Amino acid sequence: MRDGCDTQISDKLMAWYDRHARDLPWRVPPGSTQMPDPYRIWLSEVMLQQTTVAAVKAYFHRFTERWPTVQALAAARDEDVMAEWAGLGYYARARNLLKCAREVARIGEFPRSREGLQALPGIGPYTSAAIAAIAFEQPETVLDGNVERVMARLFDEHTPLPQAKPILTEYAASLTPQHRPGDHAQAVMDLGATICTPRNPACGICPVMVHCAARVAGTAPALPRKTRKPAKPVRLGIAYLGRRVDGAWLMERRPPQGLLGGMLGWPGSDWTEATPADIPPQKGEWHALPEEVRHTFTHFHLRLSLRVAHLPLSATGNFIPASEFNPADLPTVMRKAHKLATAHLDLSEAS
DNA sequence: AAGGCGGGGTC
DNA sequence: GACCCAGCCTT
Numbered sequence: 001m002r003d004g005c006d007t008q009i010s011d012k013l014m015a016w017y018d019r020h021a022r023d024l025p026w027r028v029p030p031g032s033t034q035m036p037d038p039y040r041i042w043l044s045e046v047m048l049q050q051t052t053v054a055a056v057k058a059y060f061h062r063f064t065e066r067w068p069t070v071q072a073l074a075a076a077r078d079e080d081v082m083a084e085w086a087g088l089g090y091y092a093r094a095r096n097l098l099k100c101a102r103e104v105a106r107i108g109e110f111p112r113s114r115e116g117l118q119a120l121p122g123i124g125p126y127t128s129a130a131i132a133a134i135a136f137e138q139p140e141t142v143l144d145g146n147v148e149r150v151m152a153r154l155f156d157e158h159t160p161l162p163q164a165k166p167i168l169t170e171y172a173a174s175l176t177p178q179h180r181p182g183d184h185a186q187a188v189m190d191l192g193a194t195i196c197t198p199r200n201p202a203c204g205i206c207p208v209m210v211h212c213a214a215r216v217a218g219t220a221p222a223l224p225r226k227t228r229k230p231a232k233p234v235r236l237g238i239a240y241l242g243r244r245v246d247g248a249w250l251m252e253r254r255p256p257q258g259l260l261g262g263m264l265g266w267p268g269s270d271w272t273e274a275t276p277a278d279i280p281p282q283k284g285e286w287h288a289l290p291e292e293v294r295h296t297f298t299h300f301h302l303r304l305s306l307r308v309a310h311l312p313l314s315a316t317g318n319f320i321p322a323s324e325f326n327p328a329d330l331p332t333v334m335r336k337a338h339k340l341a342t343a344h345l346d347l348s349e350a351s
Numbered sequence: 352a353a354g355g356c357g358g359g360g361t362c
Numbered sequence: 363g364a365c366c367c368a369g370c371c372t373t
Binding site: 044045046047048049050051052053055056090092093096121122123124125126127130142144145146147185186189192193198199226228229231257 | 363364365366367368369370371372
């Protein structure tokens with residue numbers, strides 16, 4: 001217990017990581033002499049909040065190509081960053097990303113301490129620890145979904161989440177070494193992502209299987225316990241997709257807070273459990289589509305009814321010219337609506 | 352302390 | 363359908 005940690009477990013984890021670390025675009029492989037770029041670590045960690053590695057890769061690549069440094073990102077236009085983030089979800093992350101980049105650019109560099117990092121927008125307990133450990137080699141302890149699962153199993157902890165969080169933090173801290181804390185953090189997360197998986201954990205090939213209390217008890221697949229969430233209600237809405245004859249679309253920028261905040265979208269009703277009133281954003285011949293968009297958000301299912309119209313060249317309002325319109329810039333539900341509407345509009349034009 | 356906040360993969 | 367994912371912010 002030289003480091004105040006269980007060196008047996010951390011040594012085995014590190015040996016396993018040296019052989020089996022995932023090859024990730026933002027990662028410096030174990031054994032490399034180069035130091036990770038704090039900008040890339042920060043960007044990847046924010047993208048990875050509640051998001052899978054597979055989903056993040058393409059976004060990380062595009063962001064770093066377009067904005068290679070935190071100074072470049074700080075100088076970006078808000079709408080360009082939101083458009084580049086479109087489809088990744090949790091859009092408050094993109095707004096805070098930009099705020100954070102501008103703050104860091106103003107200071108001159110990323111703070112190295114966990115406290116300094118956590119004072120920045122969009123950086124909470126997990127992300128501050130991750131950046132401090134991975135980018136700056138400080139012995140901070142990360143606690144994400146992977147670590148929670150690994151700790152609950154190693155120590156056979158049956159207290160349900162989120163109540164168990166402080167306990168699991170203690171366990172994770174007890175394993176954090178002074179040496180290579182960043183690689184240790186990534187090792188635990190890699191273990192959780194590839195071996196100690198939520199269902200059907202591969203205990204037979206786990207590097208720390210002999211230390212795992214849940215494996216002895218046979219409880220590993222059932223851990224961690226979680227209090228289950230109530231079912232999602234269904235909400236209804238109407239969206240209006242108006243295309244002018246020059247190809248421009250009638251759209252609106254959503255308010256900066258709340259659902260899909262700051263993102264581009266179609267005008268329409270509020271989304272509520274009651275049937276919405278059909279009030280078009282401007283006059284025209286609005287046709288109801290027979291098919292509706294179905295989309296699930298964090299806390300409700302949406303059934304979005306669509307109205308489409310060909311609008312005359314004389315129509316005014318917030319039109320996005322065809323040359324500037326890119327469905328990839330829209331959040332997914334708006335993209336789905338566009339896909340359905342164009343299929344209908346193009347069909348009606350062809351006839 | 353609790354609830355809002357995306358989207359896709361998986362079972 | 364429900365669960366899961368390198369969580370954070372507001373109230």
